[in-house]
Amino acid sequence: ANSLNTTTFYTNYRLFLPNNDIKFKVSGNYVVKVYNEDRPKDIVFTACFSIVEPKVNVAATVSSNTDIDVNKEHQQIGFEIVHPNYEITAPQSDLKVQIYQNNRYDNMVKNIQPLTIAKDRIIYQFNRDLIFEAGNEYRRIEFLSNKYNGMGVQRIQFHRPYYHIDLYQDRVRSDKPYLYDQDQNGQYVIRSSQVEDPDTEADYYIVHFSLASKPIVNGNIHISGNLFNNVLNENSRMEYNEDARQYEKSVLLKQGTYNYQYLFVPDGQQKGETAPVEGNFSQTSNEYRIMVYHRPFGSKFDKLIAVKRINFPE
Structure with missing residues (x-):
């Protein structure tokens, strides 16, 4: 649809998925590439999204009482994956967990290992990699x-x-x-x-x-x-x-x-720091997102089996 009564002319595109031509067969990460019809290699932009098939539950908490400081500049997340009806044979190698703060990619946490593996629970606690700068309100x-x-x-x-x-x-x-x-x-x-x-x-x-x-x-x-x-x-x-x-x-x-x-x-880094301009305050409200991927032995792709969002303070 073309713009109407605007000083800047543009065309607005809308795409619904799934549709009559496209159905999703598996869960996981996807990307839509938009390109010039005459030049397929000329990518105009890409849009990324994920499809989840809920197989497990995630219970999470966020605290300003961290392994670095208490009620000062950081927030620490802890969580456990509860899977009484879903088999995870080797959590250390088969699971991939990613944690985002306010949808930021630069300080995203991955490649973490669980603290405890029980019969139907996989616990991620007291991990210094799960400590985030608290930042400030946007x-x-x-x-x-x-x-x-x-x-x-x-x-x-x-x-x-x-x-x-x-x-x-x-x-x-x-x-x-x-x-x-x-x-x-x-x-x-x-x-x-x-x-x-x-x-x-x-x-x-x-x-x-x-x-x-x-x-x-x-x-x-x-x-x-x-x-x-x-x-x-x-x-x-x-x-x-x-x-x-x-x-x-x-x-x-x-x-x-x-x-x-x-x-x-x-210089030479990709991770942004809030301290120099915005400051870090443990009271800051933040949203954390936990994404759990599973690739069983012999599989060729990572299934997205859980997405959990938690706000601090709750």
């Missing part, structure tokens, strides 16, 4: 119209062919006290005021982010959140403006409500 912005400034918006201007959104300058929070905010842990929602279908009637704006800070050496600052699919690469990396003494990034975004945070990525 920053929030909202721009639903070009008629008024939304949350976090300083000004709206039109420079052909786009509307431009200047956000209020962000500041480092690592040296500030923790302040609760009801965020959505990095997610976004496409919305626009006074329209019936945001998929085709919401407009695209160029949004200008800025972070007041001295240059942080030996690394880069990235904007993290679902707006960049939680991938830390050149698309999310900010540039430093010496004259303005701030990090800057301009992003083409569709109208809506967005969560984001600033991560520092040291």
Whole structure:
């Protein structure tokens, strides 16, 4: 469907799976590749998703009382896989468990071994690999119209062919006290005021982010959140403006409500750190996702047999 009454013309595509042509035979991870019809090797974008077949139960807890500190800067997750009616012969080799914090890929935990293996329970506890930086609440912005400034918006201007959104300058929070905010842990929602279908009637704006800070050496600052699919690469990396003494990034975004945070990525590494800009506070609300894959002996693929989400605090 083509866009309607927008300054930026676009086409919105929607694909339903399964459909009359495609049925899923097995669980696990999938990827949809979208390419130019005349140039199959020219991949426009990819979309990743997973299909789960629930075979086991997962019981999990998150605590700020960790093996590193108590109620300070970290959160530790512990869980057990309960499988009274499903056979797992060799958990150490047949199971693959992945743990995500707020859908981030850079600090995803994998290749962990259980602490205890009982008859119908596999227990993962007191593992230092399951300790995460607590971080801080995500920053929030909202721009639903070009008629008024939304949350976090300083000004709206039109420079052909786009509307431009200047956000209020962000500041480092690592040296500030923790302040609760009801965020959505990095997610976004496409919305626009006074329209019936945001998929085709919401407009695209160029949004200008800025972070007041001295240059942080030996690394880069990235904007993290679902707006960049939680991938830390050149698309999310900010540039430093010496004259303005701030990090800057301009992003083409569709109208809506967005969560984001600033991560520092040291040179030569791929894992982002919250401490330099956002700070770490044990009270921070975070969502954790546990994905359990099983490849029995002789099988050729990993079945996704459980997905568990848990919020801290519950």
